[in-house]
Amino acid sequence: MELTMELHVWGGAFGLPSIDPECLATIAYFTQTLSPGVFTLIPTSPSAVPTNQLPSLYIRSTNTWIPSFAAITAFIQTATSISMRTTGVVRDGPPLTPAQKADSAAYTAFLALHAAPLLALSLYVSSANWAAGTRPAYSAILPFPLAWTEPPAIRAAMTRRAEHLGMSALDTDAVAEKEERLEAAAAAAGWVTAKKTVREMLAPEQKGRIRLERLAGDVLEVLAAVDWDGVSRETRCLGLAYLALMDVTALPRPWLSDVMREKYPTCAQALKKLWAAVFPPGSKLLWVRDGPENRVLRVGARFANGLIKDVPVFGQAWHRFWAGVKRRALQSQAVGNAHKGSVGTSLAANMLFLTFATSAVLGFGSMAGYGPSLRSLGGLPAFGLPLQIWKRPLSGLAGAPYGR
Amino acid sequence: MAAPSWAQVPKPLQRLFDHFPLLTYDATTLPERSRPATDDTLPTLYTFTTPEEASLGRPSFNPSCLKWQTLLRLSKVPVRILPSTNHSSPTGALPFLLPPRSVSQTPIPASKLTDYIRTHGRPLPPAPVTPRLDAYQALIDLPIRNAWLYVVYLHSGGRADGWYIEPASRDPLIRYALRNGLREAAAAEILKGTGMLGIDLEDLDMQVLEKRGQEALESLAELLRESETGWFFGAEEPGVFDASVFAYTYLLSRHVSDRDISGTVKVAAGGALDKHQMRMLEMAWPGWDKEKL
Numbered sequence: 001m002e003l004t005m006e007l008h009v010w011g012g013a014f015g016l017p018s019i020d021p022e023c024l025a026t027i028a029y030f031t032q033t034l035s036p037g038v039f040t041l042i043p044t045s046p047s048a049v050p051t052n053q054l055p056s057l058y059i060r061s062t063n064t065w066i067p068s069f070a071a072i073t074a075f076i077q078t079a080t081s082i083s084m085r086t087t088g089v090v091r092d093g094p095p096l097t098p099a100q101k102a103d104s105a106a107y108t109a110f111l112a113l114h115a116a117p118l119l120a121l122s123l124y125v126s127s128a129n130w131a132a133g134t135r136p137a138y139s140a141i142l143p144f145p146l147a148w149t150e151p152p153a154i155r156a157a158m159t160r161r162a163e164h165l166g167m168s169a170l171d172t173d174a175v176a177e178k179e180e181r182l183e184a185a186a187a188a189a190g191w192v193t194a195k196k197t198v199r200e201m202l203a204p205e206q207k208g209r210i211r212l213e214r215l216a217g218d219v220l221e222v223l224a225a226v227d228w229d230g231v232s233r234e235t236r237c238l239g240l241a242y243l244a245l246m247d248v249t250a251l252p253r254p255w256l257s258d259v260m261r262e263k264y265p266t267c268a269q270a271l272k273k274l275w276a277a278v279f280p281p282g283s284k285l286l287w288v289r290d291g292p293e294n295r296v297l298r299v300g301a302r303f304a305n306g307l308i309k310d311v312p313v314f315g316q317a318w319h320r321f322w323a324g325v326k327r328r329a330l331q332s333q334a335v336g337n338a339h340k341g342s343v344g345t346s347l348a349a350n351m352l353f354l355t356f357a358t359s360a361v362l363g364f365g366s367m368a369g370y371g372p373s374l375r376s377l378g379g380l381p382a383f384g385l386p387l388q389i390w391k392r393p394l395s396g397l398a399g400a401p402y403g404r
Numbered sequence: 405m406a407a408p409s410w411a412q413v414p415k416p417l418q419r420l421f422d423h424f425p426l427l428t429y430d431a432t433t434l435p436e437r438s439r440p441a442t443d444d445t446l447p448t449l450y451t452f453t454t455p456e457e458a459s460l461g462r463p464s465f466n467p468s469c470l471k472w473q474t475l476l477r478l479s480k481v482p483v484r485i486l487p488s489t490n491h492s493s494p495t496g497a498l499p500f501l502l503p504p505r506s507v508s509q510t511p512i513p514a515s516k517l518t519d520y521i522r523t524h525g526r527p528l529p530p531a532p533v534t535p536r537l538d539a540y541q542a543l544i545d546l547p548i549r550n551a552w553l554y555v556v557y558l559h560s561g562g563r564a565d566g567w568y569i570e571p572a573s574r575d576p577l578i579r580y581a582l583r584n585g586l587r588e589a590a591a592a593e594i595l596k597g598t599g600m601l602g603i604d605l606e607d608l609d610m611q612v613l614e615k616r617g618q619e620a621l622e623s624l625a626e627l628l629r630e631s632e633t634g635w636f637f638g639a640e641e642p643g644v645f646d647a648s649v650f651a652y653t654y655l656l657s658r659h660v661s662d663r664d665i666s667g668t669v670k671v672a673a674g675g676a677l678d679k680h681q682m683r684m685l686e687m688a689w690p691g692w693d694k695e696k697l
Contacts, residue, residue, distance in 0.1 A: 070612070070616075071612070098626050098673075099626055099627075099630060101623070101626070102622070102623035102624075102626035102627055103536070103539070103623075105543060105547075105619055105620060105622075105623040106536065106539035106540045106542065106543050106623055106627075107539050109539070109542040109543045109545075109546045109547055109620065110538060110539040110542040112542075112546060112597065112598075113542040113545055113546045113597070114538075114542065160596060161596060218538075221535060222535040222538045222539060224535075225535040225536075226535075
C-alpha cells in the first residue's frame, strides 16, 4: 500500500518552514521520523481544512483527517504505522525512562502555557513587530484576498492569549487612537498642549523593557535548564519550534531574541544544536503549493466567510454553522469512504452556494437599510470627525447668568 | 426674611407633604445570618461552598478555593469559611480573605495570601528552587485544569449544575441562562489555552482533554515517587505545590468518581497520588473522619 500523507500547515516566514510553533514542530517531527518521500507539506490556513485547525494531517489512502500536534505524533507512533516501522519508514528514538517521560509532559505543558503567550507578545501584540514583520509574512503566505480577513482574526486570538501578561501597552494602535482623540479634543477646546517628555517619546517596548525582560526571563530560565537529549522527541520538536520563533531577528523590535542571545546563551546554543540536527544544511522539504484549496472559487468562499464572520452577532452564528457543516461532512466522509470524491465535491459546492447566498442577502439587506440614509449623507461631517462638539461656556462676570 | 416667591413650594405640593410627611427610615440592620461574619474576631475566607459545609469547615468544591483553604489550615491560621460567589469578590475571583473587622477592612486576594500566611501563621516551607517546579506547575494549570473543566462543566453529567447553578436560582429560565454562561466560560478557557483561532469546542476531541489530564497526573505521580519524604521535591513539609496537587486529586477522587480520571488518581505510580492525598488530609484536617470528608 502506497502511503501518502499530506501535512497541512501554516506556510513559512522569517526563514523558517512555518510561522506557527505547532506546525513548525510537526514539520520537525516528520523530518526526523519519516523518510522524505512519504509526506508532502501543504501551506494553507485553517479555513481551508475541514478540521478548522492547523496542523492537520490528511491520509489519502484512508481519507482521514487528524488535527493537532499531539494527535498527529500519537498517530505516527501507534499501531497503524507498524507496517511502516518494519519497512524502515518510521524511525524510533531511544526509549525513555518514566522520569524522562514525566519531565517531557511537564515541559510540553510549560511551552504551551508560558512560551506561547510570550511569543504572542513579541510577534502579534507589539504593533511595530506586527505591522513590519508578522503581518507582511501572513500576506506572503495567504493567497490574494485572504490576507485582508484572516490576519486580524489571528492577531485578536493571540492578543487574548497574552492578555494575562498585562502588556497591552505594546499594542500602540489602540493607545495612539486614544491619544489622537484626546489631542483633537484639546485642540478644539483651545487648550495649550505640553511638549512630550523624553519618556513619552520612547517606544512602548523601550518603556516596558524591564518588565518584558522579566517576562522573557521567567520562561527562558526554565527552557535553559532543560536537558533536550533527555526528553521525548515530541517535546524536543516543540522546544525547537518555540525557540526558533523566539529567535527571529527580522523584526523592528527584536527584544525577545535580544534577551535570549544576551542573557540566556544556553537557549541560543541549544537552538543551534537542535536546528542542525533536524534541518541539516542542504535538506529540502517537499512543498505542494497549487492544491485544490487555492482554486479561485474556494479562496473566494473562504474570503466571503472571513467577511461574514466580522458581522456582529450574525457572524458568530454563521461561523458556528459553517464549522458544523464542515465537521459533519468530515464525519460522514470517515464513515462512507466509498463516495469520497462525490462527498467532497458536493460539500465544496454547497458551502460555496450557502456562503454567496448569505453574503448576497446580507449585502442587499444592508443596502436596503442604508438606502434612505444615503441621501442625507451630504449633510454629515467627514468620517472621523466628532459629531458632537462641546464648547466651553463663557466664564467671567459679564457672562455668568447664575451669579446673582 | 421671607423667601422669594419662586423659591416657595407650590401650595398643592405643600398640602400633599403635610399629609404624607417625608420620613427617612433608619438603615435596615444586616440579616441575622451575616452578623457573625462581620463582628467577630476571626478572619473570613470566602469560598465556593454550601452554608452547611462552610459552618463545619469542610473542603470547598472549587480547586483554587480548596488550595488556599488547605494552606491556611496547614499553617494553622484560624479562619471562618463563608459561602460566596465571584460577584462578591473585589478581584472577581474566589477565594479572598477579609481580616477581622477590628484589624482591617481591606480584602486580601488569593495572590496575596502567601504573605498573609507568612505574617499570621506557621510559615510554609520555602518553594524549592528548581526550574522543574515551574514546568510541573504548568501540568496542573493546563492539562489537569482543562480535564477538570471538561468533566465538571462541559460533560453532560458534570457536577457544575449542583454546585453553581442550583443554589443560585430556582427559576428554570435563569438556570438555563446561567448554565449556558458557565459552559461558554469553561469552553473559552479551554480554547484560550490551545491558542487555536476561532474554532469551536466541538472541533476539539473532548475525550483527549481527559486523557491529557490523566497523563499529567501520571507525570506528577512519577515526580512524587522520586521524592524520599513523600512530599513533592523532597520537602520536609507539604508546601504550596503539594496543596495545588491535593486540591485536584482530592476533588477528582471524591466528586467525579464515575470518570476514568478518578481511577488514575488511585492507581498512578502505585497509588502515590492517592497516598499523598490521604496524608494531606491527615495534616490539614487532623482527627477528622476520612469517610465523611
